[in-house]
Amino acid sequence: MNYRAWNHRCWLISYMSSRQVLHEFDTSRYWAALHVADSSCFHYRRKLLLQMLADASEQQNAVACSSQLKLLRKLWKDELDWNEMLIRRYIGREALWLHRRFLSVGWLKHFGAIEQNPTEAGEANNHVKVFLDYELSLLQDCLNLPESEFEDVQSQSIHAASYMLRLNWEICSCSSIDLNQKRSVSDLRELLDRLCPEKSIIWDHLTTKLY
Template identity: 55%
Template sequence: MREESMISKGNSLNLLDEFELILESDPLIDEVGFIHPSQFVTLNKEATSSLKHEDANFWSRDHKLAISTDVLLPLYKAAKDAFMHAISQYKRHGNLSDASGYASNLESEAMKHSKALLLLSCDFGTAWNFRKLIVSKKQKIMLFLDELLLSALVLSNSPKSEKAWCHRRWVIKMIAGKCSTLQDIAGKESELVEKIAERSKMNYRAWNHRCWLVSYMTTEQVLHELKKSRNWAGLHVADNSCFHYRTRLMLRIMEEHCHKLEDGTSDENNEIYQIWQEELDWNEALIKRYVGREALWLHRRFLSLSWIRHFTTTLGDTSNYRACKSSINGDISIFHG
């Protein structure tokens, strides 16, 4: 029994070595998935020719990696054991001054094993925390960007992983003010959420991440996002998270408008009025087309309340909204139709 256990452990380590070799040899891998062993026979000839043998455990082509489900458990155990051993050694020797680079090698080993482990177990908090420790210690932009690539890879197979989304937010907070391309990153983050939301319906965590990103967007990006997300929302009227995102975008627009009013620099009353008018008209058209959709009515309540607060002059208590009132007198009859 002990001999069989040792053989099994040896095979698991070989699997881990093969898995990590694939990850290192192709840094462009952007998608990971798990398939049943029987599915290998259905692969086309071009894909099958890349397999080492008929019962291959991994299949990698066009920067996508598939892992056979029959090796998940032994592979996970091997990755976990290797990672825990590596960080144990790192804690023991990592603070030593070593001209030979021994401590650095331990660090690299732990980072390599943590990557494999997170792709197999996306919510392994110790692995995420260790990566935060190493990356924050080095403070190199490229390492932070690598963390965005890794978490995106994890999310390709686990789109609702809260720890992966939290890791992305941590990275963005760390590089805020240090990276000249932060707006570009925010734009790409928004595109990633939309891509994931298309495949993973009702993904609250993804949309919550997109709402969080709004505070890092420029005014131009906010307006672009509002326009771009309209088509998606119109095709997914049952997804309340998407309309919550539009609410966040419009609140950001209103906040900027209020600041300009307070500073006496606002000349955009007509523009913000038009944004709300167009949203109301679009919302009404969707309500008539998709009768009874709660998300549409909830969005209309937000639009109506905002209109009453900011575009009418009939509020009983104007002290809280004096700075945000528009010179345009809204017609309350717009909600009667």
């Protein structure tokens, strides 16, 4: 029933004004923070972000378009920071990692210049590598959590490693950036095979492009 309600709200987004979309994005954050294991609300927030992106791209006035994209960039970065805080606070919640994957790929694609003109390729490469270095730091923190009977540390490790593999795969799928992450990928694959061997087919698929 909860899924159906959120799915209905997703359908309503296309009928909302830009102001209503922004209001929904602001007000749904509190509910999401109280229900971090519920993917439906985070899916709704992703739909809102995509709608704001579409609204900005449809602006015919260049100044208005630039202003909206600037606001959206700030909202996207705030969402990334907020998501990281939730990941560190609530251990082993898959919904948070799924949301981060969307945010990270979207950030690099729309604001971090994954796909750039050839003359800007060097700058794009550097931006992606800086971003990945930060994400690898988050990964290391999640992999080095102390064992606890109250926290699902193993799930956190699986979600974190899987996230990095998928993020690398997504980047390789939409750009020719040389990530030079082969050693990290190998380490992640070894970790995932050990912690979650039943999903080895998925790990095979994600690592094919990275070697």
